[in-house]
Amino acid sequence: MPAIITTKDEDLLDALIDPRQQIDYQQDARAFVRIDTSLRVYWHTLFDTCPSLLELSGPEGLSIFHPFMSWAADHHLRMDWTLYLQLYAWLTRSEFRHRLNDRHAQQLVAAAAARWATSDRGSSAGVAITRQGRADLLVGWKCRRIDQGREIEVIALDTPLPPPDGLFGYFFIPDFELAHFPGWQHPDLPGMHP
Numbered sequence: 001m002p003a004i005i006t007t008k009d010e011d012l013l014d015a016l017i018d019p020r021q022q023i024d025y026q027q028d029a030r031a032f033v034r035i036d037t038s039l040r041v042y043w044h045t046l047f048d049t050c051p052s053l054l055e056l057s058g059p060e061g062l063s064i065f066h067p068f069m070s071w072a073a074d075h076h077l078r079m080d081w082t083l084y085l086q087l088y089a090w091l092t093r094s095e096f097r098h099r100l101n102d103r104h105a106q107q108l109v110a111a112a113a114a115r116w117a118t119s120d121r122g123s124s125a126g127v128a129i130t131r132q133g134r135a136d137l138l139v140g141w142k143c144r145r146i147d148q149g150r151e152i153e154v155i156a157l158d159t160p161l162p163p164p165d166g167l168f169g170y171f172f173i174p175d176f177e178l179a180h181f182p183g184w185q186h187p188d189l190p191g192m193h194p
Helices: 010-016 021-025 032-045 055-057 062-074 085-091 102-119
Strands: 126-131 138-143 152-153 169-172
Touching: 032 062, 032 085, 032 138, 055 062, 062 085, 062 152, 062 169, 085 169, 102 126, 102 152
Parallel strands: none
Antiparallel strands: 126 138, 126 169, 138 152
């Protein structure tokens, strides 16, 4: 009887976000299916949340998705709430950079704020994000009460804050009142440091 080779998920960790590694497995292999399932989750995370990206790439989104995910794997990016900011940074250096507009950028920043508001387990009530050239803040608030959902809002400030040093700046808001500016933090965006 021939030996059965089993690939465990832990053996696939490096391949779960890198579409280039999928070709190493036969399409009917369990490992191929596991990688494909993982990649589909990321595809839906990006394009279901930011459908305007499909205007740039076409209806399947693969001309953005595959190169971005390969770049993300090469740079060992964290797939946390900053994923959308990382994608925008990548797009600004991609073949799509001339077609990006403010709507794409705002949709990606809003997606980052929303993902933070649903996934952060820290004590902060909100996150405020801005990008270079903007005077307003996009704020993601966690749920205030059990019967409410997260809130995303654009806040125009009477007195503009200093611009962030990088493409994006953010800070965490300790309670449900935007009363203090603690200074900008900057997401790790490979190749985008000032």
